[in-house]
Each structure stands twice: as C-alpha cells, then as structure tokens.
Amino acid sequence: MSAPPTATDAATGAAAGAGPDRDGGRAGLPVRLLRHTAGRYRRRAPGQPRAVGYLYVLPALALYAVFLLVPLGQTVWLSLLHWDGLTAATWAGTDNYRALLTDPSLRAPFLHALSLLVFYAALPVALGLMLAAALSRFRVRGMTFFRTVLFLPQVLAMVVVGVAWRSILAPDGLLNDTLRAVGLGSLTRSWLGDYTWALPAVGTIGTWVETGLCVVLFLAGVQRIPRELYEAVRIDGAGPLREFFAVTLPALRAETAVALTLTIVAGLRNFDLIYITTSGGPGNATSVPAYEVYHRAFETNEVGSAAAMGVGLTVLIFALTVSVARLVEGRSEGRSR
C-alpha cells in the first residue's frame, strides 16, 4: 500500500541528485531525510506536481486497497482455480472463463441481465425524461409530494420491495384481482411462475424502483436550464416535441449519463429482488449473474466458477459504464460542463 509514494520519492530523489550532506553524517537519519526533502521542494516552482501529493491520497488509497483492490485481486486469483471452498484448490487456468463463454447455463444469466437492463435502465430513463419534460412545462400543485412519492421506492429496502411485489404478482394477488375486476380475466396468469412472463415481471419491479430516481435527477436538471432558451425556441415556433429535443434533452445530457450509470449498475448487480421473488425460476428463466455468484459460491461449492462469473460481471459493468461516459456524457470529446 505504501509502495507508490516511497518508490516515486526515491526515484525523483535519485533523479534530482541529492544535495551534499552538510552535516557530514552527524545528524540522525530522519532529520537528514526531512532536510533533504524540504530542500528539494524549495527549488521547485509552486503548483508543480509533487510527490508529496501521494501522501494526501494515502489514507483513502489504503482503505480502497484493503477493502476493494485486495478482494478484487483475490477474486481474480480464485477465478483461476478449481476450488470447492474447503479442500485444496487446483489450478484451472482459463477453464472457468472458457466455461463462462461456452456453457449455455452460465451464459444465460448474462443474457437475462442484459434484457433486464431494458427494464432497469432504458425504460426508467425514458419515462423519467418524459415526466420531467412534462412537469417542467406545467406548474403542478404539490410537486414536493409527487417527487417524494416517486422517489419512495429508492428509499425502501429491496427486500421489502421484493416481498411486496411477490404478493402483488401472485396468482391471486393484487394484479390478477384487478385484471379480473375490469373484465380482463383472460390475461391473468401466475406472473412469477410463467416461463415467458417471469423476466418481464421482475423487470417491471425494477422499472418501478428506478423511475423515481431518474425523475428526481432530471427535475433537478431541468430547473437549471435557463428560461431564455425555452422562450427562444418558442419564439422560433417550436412545439412541445421540438422543444424537448432541441432544449431539454441536450441540456440534460450529464444527468442522463448519471441516471444511466446508476440504473445500469443497479440492474446488473440485481440480486435481492431475484432472491426474494423467483430464486432464478421458473426453471432458470430469471437467473442473473449476481444471484449465480452467490448460488455457486455458497450453495454448490463452485468458488472458482463463481469468482469467474463475478469478474465477468465486473468487466461488463465497467465496460457499460465507460461506454455511457463516452457516448452519452461525451467525455472523450474533452467537453466539460
């Protein structure tokens, strides 16, 4: 952990050519070291990058390393082994990763997770944008109340959300009862037990949870847009649609990127909802990587495979968030707002 600062210090010290030791070796080592360092910095122009900067980062870096980098390294290491969690592990090389790409039962969770992103990220962001645009055009009484209600799912523990929705989606739950009451009894089904509908049903819960977050984010963004822009575009004769695409959407670019990043991450690491509602069923129709990691590591003693899956999930999340940052937020173009 302390490797980066010391190594760099020593290196720069060597490059700068340590000054002559005036005390001729009489002072203790710490004093000499301090003088040496101080002397080096006096010769530097202020504002120039300094090695001492690493020192400020050190506490945070140490925490980061202990709780994130080391576990990550451990996971990568485990993913290269066959290990049941108890007996001596054997070297697996890339076996676990190859299985990840070739075994349909390991690939399926990733496909499910990607289709869940439609419900977890695409829909909430689209709904959020629509609601924010509409709400920005009209003055709504009790706005704070609606904002709170929309944001509420974010505050609730996912376990609570899962339990509540499990009973709503049950064969004689609220949803089916409502459908029957309005004469749509033919549409009723056991939503979480249906091979076709279980994944969309779980996805809908995600949409419900994430939309509030998006709306609140976008509403905050909309308030920042100068009124003049709207006036100008209206004077130019634009309708509500044109106004949305010409002013609101571009102005909310940063917010959209944040919302997408948050919802994509939430969607991909979705564990609790699946655990509570379907445990990956019916069959394996709703198994997702995060659930499989838990399942393999703790229930079927396939720690290596679970670790590989975890690394795969990390890479996927990383890739998606980076592309969101590049494509939506436009960071690669060097723009900063």
Place this chain on the structure above:
Amino acid sequence: MRSARVTGTDSGTSPRRPHSRHRRRTVPLALAAAGMLLAAACVPGTDGSGAAGAGVPGAGATAKPDPSKAGKATLTVWDQEVRGGQNDELERLNAEFEKKYPNIRIKRVARSFSDLKTTLKLAISGNRPPDVIQANQGYPDMVAFVQAGLLTPLDDYAGLYAWNTRYPSTLLNLNRVSADGRDFGTGRLYGISQTGEYIGVYYNEDVLEKAGVKPPGTWGELTDALPEIKDEGELPVQFGNLDKYPAIHTFGVLQNQAGGAEEARESVFGRGKGFDNEPTREAARTLADWKKKGYIPEGANGTGYDDAAKKFADGEGAFLITGTWQLPDLKKSMGDKLGFMPPPPAERGAEPVTTGGQGLAWSVTSKSRHPQVAAAYLDFITSRHAADVMTEEGVLPAVPGSASREVPEGSVDEQMVEGWEQLNAADGLVPYLDYTTPDFYDSLSADLQGVVNGSLSPDELSSKMQRSYTAFQDKKNSQEKKRAEGKPKP
C-alpha cells in the same frame, strides 16, 4: 497450482533493466499490483487440517466420556433450530445439560438454515471452529466437510453409546460418508440426528366431508377422490412451487407410489441404475396430469410454499402433500379439521413408503478441543429423555420415546408419530432425491417447474435426471481411478 505461484513471484522481482522514465511511473503500479496478487496468492484450502481422514480423535475413545471430569470447558454449538418448538426443545435440553455438568458451559449460536449453510463453511475451516455443528446431509455439505477432513468420525462413540441400536440403520446410514469422502450413505458415521421428518398427506376433514369423500385408505382411493372433490368445486391438492423445492417432495411421493422407491433409494446413494425408468416417467406424467386436470392450482409455479400452506389452513384445498415440519403450524390454525397420514399404500394395510429422513446431523468438528464432551452432548440431546422433551414441544423425534405414547388418542400428533414408527418398522423411507448429486437440487427443482408447467415432457425429465446421474458417477469413478493410480506403492 505451483506454476501460478512462481509467475506471481516473478513479476514482483524481475526488473533488472535500467530505469527508464516510463518504467519509473509504472513501477509503483506494478509493485502495488504484484503486492495485491501476492496477498491473494496463497492457494486456498492448503492451510487447514489437510487431507481426508485427518484428525481422528474419536478413534481413541474406549470408554464412555465423562464430561464432569473434563474440567471447566466451553462447548460452542452452531445450530439452525430457530423455529418455535425446535428452539424451545433445544434450549431446555441445553439448560439440562449444563445443570447436569456444571463445569460445562454451552455457547449456542443459532442461525436460520440458509444463514447457517452460508457461514458454516468458513467457520469450520478456520483455526478455532465450533465444537458441535449441524451439517446438512448430502454432497454439498457433509460430504464436502468430510473430504476436507473437518469432521470427526463418531463410530467409536456410536458403539459406546449404543447409537447403532438406538437408531434404525436407514436413518444412521444417511449420516455416513465413506472414509475417502467419496460416497454418501455408507462408511463412517459423521453425525447423528435429533429429529425425524417425512413427507405425508395432510387433509382437511371439512372439505373431504363436503365432497362426500372419506380419508383415503389406499393410494387408489386418494387418486379416485381427486375428480370428485374437483366436481364439488373444491381444490383437490393445494400446491405452491414458486420456491422450486416443494415439487421435489411431491414428485418423490408420486415416484414411490409408482413403484420406484427401491431403485430411487439405491440411486440416491450412487448404487442404482439411475432414473431412466418407468416409475420416474409415470410420476412426472401424474404431476403434469394433475396440473392439466386442475387437481393442483393453475398458478402453482407462482405460489410460494408458505402461501400454499396458509391457503390450505384457510380451507382452500382438500389435501396438502408436504413434510411433518408443517404440522405444528397447521394444527394451530386448523385444529380438529386437520388430518395427517403417510402417503397411503397401494393396498389397504400394506406397508407405507415415502420420501423422508431426519433433521440435520449433529456433528463434531475435527479441531474441537473437547471432542469427548461434544460426543456426550450429542448423546444427551438424542437420548430417550430428549425424545420426550421433543414430543412435549411438538417436535417429531427421530426415535420416539415414552412421551409419544401419551399423545392424545386420535390426535394428528398421534397420526404423525404412528406413521413414523410404521415407516421405520417397514424400512419405508426413501431419502430426498436432491441428495443424488451435488447439482441435483438445482437441475431437478428447475426441471420439475417445467414438468408442472407442461413445457418439459416426462421422457425429457427422466433422461435429464439420468444424464446428471451418470455424469456424476463417471466423475466419481474417474477421480477414484486417478487416486488409485497416483498412490505411491507401499
């Protein structure tokens, strides 16, 4: 494994080239990365007690241990008996044990079944594991623990305490693992269970009466009653399979009734021909048929197990096929309306057969510092007296004691205990099918949802089960072969 370690170290100590500017900047990063890998790069599983069969303290026991001579000792016990009657029963027994041996203190750590399952592995592979644990039977838990040398064989204690005669061998075998940690259901004894459990048929007397049906005496009477109940506008069999596992129990009962009990039992222990047989297909057909005819609810795959039990208690459904563990709760809400029996045999008065077994095994860890006290504790909580305490708390003891004779005549508890004794006398217990292979639970529970749904045909189910079975047997055999070849000649 070895090669990995070498490369890991190499990348940390190789720079011999002169430091270039580029190099200088990457050195800290490389060092950090190497340090990270090194920190992580110990081969997991090699620091523990080592190979299978390590540490056999139980082997030295020649006389009944006397905990009162063990000096001051603390016995750490990890169990999952957190539910009503089971928790009460165990707390009473623990208090009695401490009273009997004032020098022993019991430190109990009680967690729910799934919490225990996820934390136990880490706890017992550490350097100071609990002394007594509850291990789940089957390959993923108990067999894996034995393979890793983490449990003490209890055969000597079984002799000293006469557990071999206290328990029917069917039950004792479920807690056996072969010495090499390969087979399950045979070999050394690694645990002993407190409670018994089996899948039976609950019925609602009110609903049956309304449909003009008597509690069935044979399996044929039960299946004949289903259409009659349906015609009355009542649900014949309550069933909720959202949690995936309940279908394994129902399917097991159907398979036994179709004549597959013996073969299934052999196959679970890896000694049979597998599941490519007629009873397996017939059981799947029956299950699918029940769904098609509406004998089980339309939304079975979408209803939770507990929800289904609650609905049954509320009068929805004539029958409920599930385990004895539901009895205390159902009795509480249904009272006299509730009836219970082992699945009725094909002919009246014939010997019953059903899926069942016993509660989790109580085992002693191999690193326990008080194995003798632990063994005495195991004996105490499974003794005749303990059985009476369990009966008083509404729990079915693996070996019913004298208190079971005193349960009220004609009560549902009596039906349960009687059924258990008949099953044991007739050797009619078939172990849970999911013990068969490490991933059988996953595949079978998922596939049975398909059978209920109608998307997986009985033939497909049977061949999938067979494939999983043979694949695992082949793997075991090839490992065995490798081990035999790799052994140095004496």
